[in-house]
Structure formats: structure tokens, C-alpha cells
Amino acid sequence: MIRLSAARKHFGSKSLFEGLDWLITPTDRIGLVGGNGTGKTTLLKILGGMEPLEGGLFSAPKDITAGYLPQDGLSLSGRTVMEECLSVFGDLLELEEEMEALTHQMAEVDPRSDEYHRITDRYHRIETEFQGRDGYSLEAQASTVLNGLGFAPADSNRPTEELSGGWQMRLALAKLLLIKPKLLLLDEPTNHLDLEARNWLEQYLNEYSHAFVLVSHDRYFLDATVNKILELWNGRAYFYSGNYERYLAQKSERQAQLQAAYRNQREKIKHLELFINRFRYQATKAKQVQSRIKELEKIERIELPAQEKTIHFAFPQPPKSGRMVAEFRGVAKSYASKQVFQGMSFVISRGDRIGLVGVNGAGKSTLIKILAGSEPATAGEFGWDTTWKSTISHRTSIRRSTLAPA
Known part of the structure; x- marks a missing residue:
């Protein structure tokens, strides 16, 4: 169990939290919520041993391991994707190398000698440990996590420096999940995940055998994964049981x-x-x-906390379109030899609310850019309702059909 007692932390002259008493048990699933700047990331770093307290006590058993995933900023290089994942099993890989060396030694030593018996005894001892710690399934474990987070089998041999920032963060998350720390600390883990990878992570956390503390602005993800909420607000901590909706x-x-x-x-x-x-x-x-x-x-005076600030804004209303807003006819898009999509035909009508889903690389952003007029199509034709064609005509050179409002 991990305990914070009368914990205090400031950021400059601002008090993030005071007098925080918090006990984390081995099976807790905790959502950490609060406005921007209230200290959520700082508290995660304190739990991970990367930030000190300014007052109070932090205590944890010696065998507790904590793993922290930041929101961004990680960069990996010098290995392939699979090698980077397997690097978290450093001690097991050393055992595997020793087993291989001992195998070569056994082939060169007289089986009747004392040295041979010493080598075989050592081999059997470390092989038992290696097998007991699932050493023979390391690549299978890594492949399962990588596949769940959206990596294709062919990505295993890609150099990590070829990955974009978002995929670098996915790889960092994969490494953390393979370590399986006793306390998992995740700061906005779904930021770089598509829907399939997010759903896989949701299921993984529901089956996770240790405690985790999660910061996320995805309320549905919190609803599905946590059973406790800690809210940081106005320099104080408030505890709630249940998920985000509760x-x-x-x-x-x-x-x-x-x-x-x-x-x-x-x-x-x-x-x-x-x-x-x-x-x-x-x-x-x-x-x-x-x-x-x-x-x-x-009488001990009751004090009402400061009201949470609410941002008010409004979008100006665009000119009213016709019944048909846009139409695609056999639209295709490719980059050099890579075909993103082809033969795409559909109509968008006034009032439609459309969710665009698909795996990474399927062409979601490309399709949005074509609709916005900032990316040309490779083939096919499309057009917008003439009511608002003129407002974007200066931003695109795409061939457009003349589509009259229905």
C-alpha cells in the first residue's frame, strides 16, 4: 500500500494541494481529475518518485514498482520496435544469453568431467528461473501488446526513429504495460490512440492485476476503467467512490x-x-x-469553495446551405504508389452528424482535408452546395462538379 500523509505541494506562489491524506491499495483503479493547472501531472510524478513533496510524508513498500507515462515528449531511437519492447526484460535477456553460452560450453567439455556437471547444474538452475518467469514467451507478450496498440506485424522490424511522435508514445505505453508495475501511472494515455487501440487499452486496464492512477479527459474511458475518483480543486483533494458518472x-x-x-x-x-x-x-x-x-x-465556520470558472463562447452561424451539402463521385486518393482509398461516393445532407472512423492510415484525415479543400483528390469529382462554394474557392484547386441544391 502507498500512503501520502499531510502532503503539500506548491507551484511558485500557487498551492496545488495541502494536507492530502491518501491511501492507494493494491487493487485501486483511480481516476485523477481537475482543471488544467490543478496539479494532476505533478501528483502523478510524486507517486512515481520524480517530484518531491514540500511537506508531509510519502511511504511505500520496498517492493513497489511504479511506472509513469507522460502525455508526450518521449523519443526512442537506436533499436527496432520489437527490440525496444524487449529491452524492458533486460535481466531475462541476460539469463537467455547465459543459457546460450552455457550450451556452447557443454558441447565443448567432456561430459564425464566435474566442469561439465558444474555447467549443467548452473544451466538447469537459470533455465528453471527463465521458464518460471515466462522467458520463452517474451516476443509473444510484446507482439500481443503491440498489436493491441495498433502496430502491424511488419512494424516489429522498423527502426524506432522512423515513428512519428504519436507512435513513439504508443511504443512507450507498450513498454510500460509489458513491465506491469505495481502502480501504473498514466497521463492522458488515449491522446495518441485511435478507437480500436483505445478500446483494447480499456479492456487491458479492466484486467490489470495491480493498481493504477489515470488522468484522462475522456469521460467515457474513465467510466469504463476506474472505481474511484480523486478531484484536485482549489488547493484541496476530494475523494469519491465509483466511476466518473457517479x-x-x-x-x-x-x-x-x-x-x-x-x-x-x-x-x-x-x-x-x-x-x-x-x-x-x-x-x-x-x-x-x-x-x-x-x-x-x-462555531466552526463553513466555507464555500470558489466557483469553477466556466468558459463561454459561441460560433458564428454560417450561411444556410441547401438540402445537399456535398457529394463525392468515385473519389480516390493516393500518395505515389500508396492507394489510400478509391471509388468513394457519398452525399452529405444538411443536418447530418457523421462520425468518421477507421484504423490509423485508413485516410480519415485525408478525407477531411479533401472536404475542407486543402488537399486535392487523385481521381473522381466532388462538389459543394453552391451557397457556400465561394467562401472556400480561393483555398482549393480541386476539380469540382456543378452540384445544384436538391
């Missing part, structure tokens, strides 16, 4: 109860003060006045 309900209930208690207390204080002020100078009421004064002094 947290919202409990938070609303807690705020309503706090406001009701605050109003009741203000009414009580008001009545006490009125009595004291009214009878302060009447000798016959002196004893009662003193009693009210003592009662007033003993």
Missing part, C-alpha cells in the same frame, strides 16, 4: 449539501448575533448573552 452525481449532491449547511449556519449565526446585540447591555440577560457569545465562538 463522481459527477456525488459532487452535485455534496455541493448541494454544503450550500444547505452553509445557509443554515449563516441563519444560526445571524440569530445569535441579533440576540447578543439586542440584550448585550441588559443585566437580566447577561448570563444568556455570555452563553450565546461562547456558542458563537465555538
